[in-house]
Each structure stands twice: as C-alpha cells, then as structure tokens.
Amino acid sequence: MSIKILTIKEDILSANEEKAKANRELMDKNHILMLNITSSPGAGKTSLIMQIIDRFKPNTRIAVIEGDVASSVDANKIGQQDIPVIQINTVGACRLDANMVRKALDNLTLEETDLVLIENVGNLICTAEFSIGEHKRVMLLSVPEGDDKPYKYPLMFTESDAVLINKIDVLPYFDFNVDNFSKAVKGLNPAASIFPVSAKTGEGMEPWFSWLEKSSTSSTI
Amino acid sequence: MSIKILTIKEDILSANEEKAKANRELMDKNHILMLNITSSPGAGKTSLIMQIIDRFKPNTRIAVIEGDVASSVDANKIGQQDIPVIQINTVGACRLDANMVRKALDNLTLEETDLVLIENVGNLICTAEFSIGEHKRVMLLSVPEGDDKPYKYPLMFTESDAVLINKIDVLPYFDFNVDNFSKAVKGLNPAASIFPVSAKTGEGMEPWFSWLEKSSTSSTI
Secondary structure, X not given: OHHHHHHHHHHHHHHHHHHHHHHHHHHHHOOOEEEEEEOOOOOOHHHHHHHHHHHHOOOOOEEEEEEEOOXXXXXXXXXXXXXXXXXXXXXXXXXXXHHHHHHHHOOOXXXXXXXXXXXXXXXXXXXXXXXXXXXXXXXXXXXXXOOOHHHHOHHHHHOOOEEEEEXXXXXXXXXXXXXXXXXXXXXXXXXXXXXEOOOOOOOOHHHHHHHHHHHOOOOOO | OHHHHHHHHHHHHHHHHHHHHHXXXXXXXXXXXXXXXXXXXXXXXXXXXXXXXXXXXXXXOEEEEEEEOOOOHHHHHHHOOOOOEEEEEOOOOOOOOHHHHHHHHOOOXXXXXXXXXXXXXXXXXXXXXXXXXXXXXXXXXXXXXXOOHHHHOHHHHXXXXXXXXXXXXXXXXXXXXXXXXXXHHXXXXXXXXXXXXXXXXXXXXXXXXXXXXXXXXXXXX
16 A cells, blocks of 8 residues: 555655746746745744835845645735735645746736745645745754754755744753754755844844845846 | 555554543543644644743642654753653654653653643654544744645644744744635634644743643643
C-alpha cells in the first residue's frame, strides 16, 4: 500500500512541477516577482505581508494570494489595505499547489502587478514539497517555536531562500538561541539568508527589505 | 485528477480506521489508556509529556511513542526519564497513522504498561484526519500562535477531546484573548474540555491532570 501511495505522490509532484514552471514563466513574462511565504500556524506570515505592503505599496503594485484550509480571516485583514487579494481555501489540503495558484493568478490583472505575495497554508511539512512557481521561497520560524526546528523539519529549511526569525521582540521570554538556530539552518542550507525580525514592531525589517529588492531582477519593485 | 486523489484518500482513511480500531482493542485488552497528543510545531507537546511523566510516574507505568518527520530530538529528551520510548520517523509524512503506531506498540511490553502517550507530528491539518486508536485526542494551542486558529484549522478542534491553551506564562506579551478563543472552540466542539496551562512553569496543570485521571476508565492510572 505504501509503495502505491508513493508512486501516486511522485506523479502528483511531477505534474505539479510542470505547472509550477508555467506559473513562473507567466510571472517572468509580466515582470512580476512572486514569493511563496511559509511557516507554522501563527508564526507571523500575515504580519510580514502587512509589513511588505506598508514598505513597498507607494511604488509597487502588489497582489496577495491567501492559502488556508478554511476561513478568510487573513484575506479580510489584508483586503483592508486596498490591494487585490485572492483567497484559496484548500478544503483540507495541507499546502497550496501550482494548479491552485494558477487559478488565483488567472483572477489578477497581471499586467498591472509588480509583486505577488503568496501566503501558504500554515505547515512546516507539506508546503516544503510543492513548488508553486515562486521566484523565492521565504519561511518564517518564530521564536516561541524553539530553536530545534531545523532538525525536526529539515526539508522546509533546505528549500527556503530566506529564513526569517520572527517575534524577536519576545526573545527575553523564551529559551531560543539565535546563534545555534542560525548554525543549524546554515548546516542544512549554506545559501540561505537569515534575518532576525519582528513583524509586529518592525525591528530588523530593513535588511530583509533590501534582500527583497535585490531579489527582484525583472520586476520593478 | 483531484477526484482520483480524493478516492485514494478515502480508501486510505477507511483502511486506517480499521487498524485504529484494532489498536484500541489491543489497548483495552491490556487496560491501557492511550493519548494522541497533537499541536503545531513548538507548541509544547514534549513539555506536556514531561509534566505528565513527573506527575504520574510514581504510580503509573508510562510508555511514550514519538512521531517526527526526522530526528529523535524529543525521544532523546524523554528517554532520560528512564521510561520506554519508541521513535517513529515518518520520512516526510505529515502525521502518524494507525499502522505506524501498531508497529511501535509491538515493541512495547504492553502487559507492563498503564499509559501510552503518543506525540504526533507537529501539524494542525493532517493529524486531525487520522485516528491512531487513541482513547482521547488532546491538542495544545500555544498563546503565541494566536486566538484565531479555531477558524483556520477547524477540524483539529472538532476532533479533540481536550484543548490545552499552553504557554499562559507569556500571555502578557501577546494579543491572545482566552475568552474569545474558548468561545470559538466551544462553537466548533461544545464537548471539548479547555485547560489554560503552562507546561513550562506547571501553572494550571492540576485540573488537566484530574481530567486525565477521570478519562482512565479501564487502566490503573
């Protein structure tokens, strides 16, 4: 039984990779930078998106795609910023896939968009396996989750271009060693850029914003 | 394609349900209480298990099964308590299933066990769908994750017998409304018992321990 499932999974992943590639080509054609933002539940993805909107909205046309198992709590929050927001409810699936994202992209006016921020489902496992066509994968790991997470969820850290240590404003109240965590991440993924930030207070945001600007080779952000 | 996947998923779930039932019967035959402990990554499952061990070890023969995608960080921690610990590495799967748990149970001396504590993979989605044969499903939601999680991950809350609000020692530093959260949980699952606790400081543990003792109808804890 398990071998059968594995085969199906490989088929799904391979079909997904094709669709992800098509999404990326669509973004490149329209000079759009697309980010896939992942984390555990409650680690601060929506707050990070709000920070990006605050910083870049004056000069950048931003659209947001929200992935959730259920509800539109986050989409409603972001919708107040007067930018296009598409909510995907995955109806039980633990991650977005390239096909779901394509349907959302088809509902955006791409020629009037510079930056697409995609908030994936809150999960450190399934989201690591599925590309959605992003240029950069950005993960948040929040201080209260603990500094041992790279050992427990290695693929997530291996697959991310940037790792944001979020909620550094509460560092004094938790046993979280930033150096040990950073070493563990670098051990898995030497190319990863690591940014300690607080998406709540704005602390540490500037280096991360600079990284984001540099990531934008074809778009106008 | 999506309909095909759904059918396979139903087959898997139905086969799992059979195996879960067999696990439960095996526990009942041996007068063992079995708990399925779930949460997001880093919400405090291992700390809760350590609290249960501290409180019940003098009079109760406890065994622990640890589920992780990778590593044995938690099993090593718990192994220092001089009780049997079985580590299951799911190799990418985002939840334990009844079959994995059965293999672990086969490595325990059941006639010398009163309480089996199973730490599921850190995840609020996949773990909700798979019974492993537990008598009680216990979930932790930690304060830093936010009080909106019942809306986003409803199945997890619907399927849990007890919901522990963990990390109440850091309530002053987060926007978490215990009343609003509890109302949202009760809206989804009126029968759920809710316990605000700190598995770190031990605060609030006694009511939860009492609930646990009452849950034990056939075992000797």
